[in-house]
Amino acid sequence: MLRICVYIFFVFVVFGVQGLLHPGGTGPTIEERFEALEKELRGNITTLQQQMFASETLALRQILTLERTFRKELELEMEELQANFSAQEMLLVQERQLRLDLEREMNKTLQNISNVLQISKSRIDNVVAEQEAKGKLLGVSMTNTSIFRSAIQQQVNQISASLSNTQNHLKTLNASIQSASTSSRTGDGTVVAFTAYASSSKDYNTEKIVFNSVITNYGGAYNSGTGIFTSPTDGVYAFTWTHLTHYGRYCHSYLTKDGTRLNLDAHSNLQGLSSTVYTMATMTGTLHLSKGDEVWIQTQHCEGFLGSPYNSFSGWKL
Template sequence: MRSAAVFLALLLCLQWTWAQGESGEVTGTDAETEGGNRQEEVQFEIQGVGAAHDQSSSQTNISPDIWAELKELRDMAIEQKVELRNSKSKIEKLEQENAATQARLTASESKNAVLEARMSSYEDMVKTLQRENKVLGATVTASNNKVEELRRDNTVLESRVNTSENLVAELRRENMVLETRMSSSENEVAELKRENADRPKVAFSAGLTDAGPVGPFNTEITLKFSKVFTNIGQAYSPTTGIFTAPVRGVYYFRFTVWGGRPSAWMGAYLYHNEKRMTLSYDYNDEQAYVSASNALILQLEKGDVVYMTLYPGSGVFDDSFNRTIFSGFLLFAL
């Protein structure tokens, strides 16, 4: 009975020691010192129990194996205490590592928040740049289209400029030819002017009369065109009706005769010196009017004469309307 009480006391001491180790009030060297003291106390108590057991062994019937079990329990308790101390050290190290990890995690979270903010800012910047890039792309596309259009226009303009330059070069060549020809023409004109300055100017035009009818006569008479309109060079004589060539040359003559007598002949000759050159006449068979015209180009020597005569038995008519006219002029001298 007494042995059982001692065993219970021993178990209570072990339980109190474990409780003290779990309470965490002592750590490190103090825990080891206190553990050593407790171990000595336990050993002392066990020795006391052993001594008591030796004293009362004669009075009890407890098996000797209980001491081996108690020793084993003691070793197990010591081993558990050592493991407990090691576990507490590991726990403290893990707690320190966990605190450091938590601090690093907090710092990482702070950095991550900063990075997220910067990333959000970067994303906004990227979106803005993308929008600006789209606008710039559209602008660049429009600019490229404008550049292509300007290139096409420039090609057309270059073609037109080349054509214009070729045309200008051709015009310059033609202008040079024209200038040469003009210079030659100017020289010819100057020569002609000099020639014309020395060449006589001859031209005349005259009407027959304002008295009305002239003729008929039985013989030819020279028609005296007395109404002088032009007489440059004074080669025509209204008194005689004769044109006298002042120079050797080619002359142009033209005349018109008009008749108003019914049932009568109307006509006239043109003479070069004594030679009849042409006869123009007509017959007025009723009370109508008739006329005749003719023209010649004659080569005359200086002093040659040209005049007109009335056709025998015919008559002509003239009045203020100048119906009967004789004209001539020098084409060029020979």
């Protein structure tokens, strides 16, 4: 607008000067010049207005483009901020949940520790009470030591007497074997007699004792691999056996005929006594056997069975 005013003023000045210089000229009149000038001025104003409108329109378009770009960038930043906020919020929720879980686990662990401590205290109290009771029992046991020693001595005396009787019995059996040698023959004149022992110490439980080491086996009726005597002929037979048991143990054995238990048992027992005394058991009996009958020594339960030369199994035909 300032340019237009300056331009109009410049035109008036120019035309005024020309009128003064040429007052009586033959050129266009002042009115014509003014009309021409006004027309030119209007054209220039229109051109200027168009140029200004175009410039303002372009500027406005650029402003609108910048605004759209700014809005788009702002929306992107807002979306990114919202996404970051959501992620942070999710992390906070997860962290809060983890803390709650940790608190629950810690409370549970503390409760378990408390329970274990209570159980341990109860067990310690029980152990203390048990030790006190054992102490009282130990006092009673020490008081009764002399009684146990007396009982052990009695067992020793009984064993000594049993050994002596066994030795005498063996002597009698040997004499009987020698005196009956003429009558202990089969129909073809073969002597039937055997003596064997078990060479190994072991524990038995309802099983056969295999006296595997043979001293004599006249007539071959005894099987050292199975521990079984098989009668070669009908007749009356005598059998005897002995076994020695480790101290503090017991052994129970009996004579068996064809799998049937006979009432001939040998039983040694010092179970539970703390001493160095061994016990020996022996038994002798006679049976009427038919040809093919089988006889062996069976155990009901036998702990601490001692091997050679502390056991034997003998038999002969009368």
